Amino acid sequence: MDEVRFGIIGIGNMGSTYLYKTFGEGQVQGGRVSAVCDIDPSRLDGVREKLGDSIAYFSDYHEMLASGLIDAVMIETPHYIHPDIAIEALGRGIHTLCDKPAGVYTKQVEEMNEAARRSSAVFGIMFNQRMNGVYKRMREMIAEGAIGELQRVNWIITDWFRTQFYYDSGSWRATWDGEGGGVLINQCPHQLDLVSWIVGEMPEAVRGFCKYGKWHDVEIEDEVTAYFEYKCGADGVFITTTGETPGTNRLEISGSGGKLLAEGGKLIYTKNKIDGMEFLRTTDKLFGKPETERIEVECEACENMHAAIINNFIARILGKEELVAPGEEGVRGVELMNAIELSGWLGGERVTLPIDGERYLALLSEKRATSRAKTVRAVGPTCTEGSY
Numbered sequence: 001m002d003e004v005r006f007g008i009i010g011i012g013n014m015g016s017t018y019l020y021k022t023f024g025e026g027q028v029q030g031g032r033v034s035a036v037c038d039i040d041p042s043r044l045d046g047v048r049e050k051l052g053d054s055i056a057y058f059s060d061y062h063e064m065l066a067s068g069l070i071d072a073v074m075i076e077t078p079h080y081i082h083p084d085i086a087i088e089a090l091g092r093g094i095h096t097l098c099d100k101p102a103g104v105y106t107k108q109v110e111e112m113n114e115a116a117r118r119s120s121a122v123f124g125i126m127f128n129q130r131m132n133g134v135y136k137r138m139r140e141m142i143a144e145g146a147i148g149e150l151q152r153v154n155w156i157i158t159d160w161f162r163t164q165f166y167y168d169s170g171s172w173r174a175t176w177d178g179e180g181g182g183v184l185i186n187q188c189p190h191q192l193d194l195v196s197w198i199v200g201e202m203p204e205a206v207r208g209f210c211k212y213g214k215w216h217d218v219e220i221e222d223e224v225t226a227y228f229e230y231k232c233g234a235d236g237v238f239i240t241t242t243g244e245t246p247g248t249n250r251l252e253i254s255g256s257g258g259k260l261l262a263e264g265g266k267l268i269y270t271k272n273k274i275d276g277m278e279f280l281r282t283t284d285k286l287f288g289k290p291e292t293e294r295i296e297v298e299c300e301a302c303e304n305m306h307a308a309i310i311n312n313f314i315a316r317i318l319g320k321e322e323l324v325a326p327g328e329e330g331v332r333g334v335e336l337m338n339a340i341e342l343s344g345w346l347g348g349e350r351v352t353l354p355i356d357g358e359r360y361l362a363l364l365s366e367k368r369a370t371s372r373a374k375t376v377r378a379v380g381p382t383c384t385e386g387s388y
C-alpha cells in the first residue's frame with residue numbers, strides 16, 4: 001500500500017476541519033480522503049459543492065464501511081457511538097482512528113478494545129496533545145527520574161470558557177443522553193489522558209466534586225474539582241470549568257527531586273540539589289531546605305498536533321513507526337472521567353479504580369432516561385482552532 005484512503009464519519013466541526021484543512025491543505029503525507037459520511041444531507045451537499053465527485057458520499061456509515069472505498073476511517077461523531085463504529089470497522093479489517101473520548105463509559109470501551117485485539121487493523125485515538133513537546137518532555141524527564149519520588153500532581157485547566165450559545169448549538173451537547181457528561185467528557189479527555197500518561201501511573205482512588213449547571217443552563221457538569229490518591233502516597237488535584245474567563249492552564253508535578261511546571265507553552269524545571277526527602281531526614285537545620293536550580297527546558301515544537309497524529313497513524317499502517325496514541329489506551333481517560341463523575345453523583349464519595357463499570361452504567365442510564373430535550377439553534381460546522 002502506497003497511499004491510505006480515509007473515510008471520515010461525521011463532518012461537523014472536527015470532521016470538516018480534518019477534511020478541508022488537515023487533508024485539504026496538504027498536512028497529511030501518504031493519505032487522502034476518499035469518502036465522507038454524515039446523517040445530515042445539508043452537510044453532504046456542502047461538501048459536494050466544494051469537492052464534487054472527487055470523493056464518495058454516504059448517509060449510512062455501515063454502507064461506507066462495506067463499500068471497499070476506504071482503508072481507514074476517522075470517527076468524528078457524538079461520543080456514544082464511537083465504540084459501535086470502531087467495533088464494526090475493526091471487524092472488517094479497516095484501520096480505525098477514533099477522536100476523543102474513546103467512549104462514554106468503560107464497559108463499551110472495553111468491548112471496543114477487545115475488538116481491536118481480535119483485529120489485524122491498526123487502532124489509534126486522536127490524543128493529539130501527546131505530540132505537545134512540553135508534555136512529551138515532562139513524561140521523559142519523570143521516567144528518567146528528574147523529580148525523584150512523586151509527591152503531588154496539580155492541574156488547573158480553567159480556560160475552557162464556553163457560552164450558552166455554544167451549548168445550544170447541538171441537540172446532543174450538554175445532555176446525559178446525547179453527550180454523556182460535560183466538561184470532563186467534552187473538553188478534558190486530553191488532560192485526563194495526559195495526567196496519567198505523563199506521570200506514568202493512574203490514581204488508585206478519586207473523589208470528585210462536580211457542579212451541574214452552575215454557570216450555564218445545562219444538566220451536566222460545568223465545574224469540577226477532583227482529588228486523586230496514588231499508590232505511592234502522592235496526591236493530586238484536578239480543577240476545571242467552562243464558566244471562568246480568562247482562566248488558567250497550569251500543570252505542576254512535584255517530587256522529592258524537584259518540580260516540573262508547564263504553563264504558557266513553557267516548561268520550567270526547578271531541581272533540588274539534594275533530594276528533598278534525604279535532606280528532610282538528615283539535616284540538623286530547623287528551617288532549612290535544599291538549594292535549587294531553575295532550568296527552562298527546551299522542548300520540541302509541533303506545528304499541527306492533529307496532523308502529527310494522523311501522520312503517525314499512517315506510518316504505523318505502512319509499518320514505519322509505532323503508534324504514539326494506541327486506541328486501547330483511550331480507556332484510561334474514560335475510567336478516570338467515570339470515577340470523578342461517579343464520585344460527584346455520590347456527593348464526593350471515595351471511588352477506587354478500576355471502577356464498578358456496571359454500577360456506573362446503571363446510574364448513567366437513569367440520568368439518560370430523564371435527560372431533557374433541547375431546542376437547537378441552527379449553526380453550521382465551525383472552525384475549532386483555538387478551542388483546544
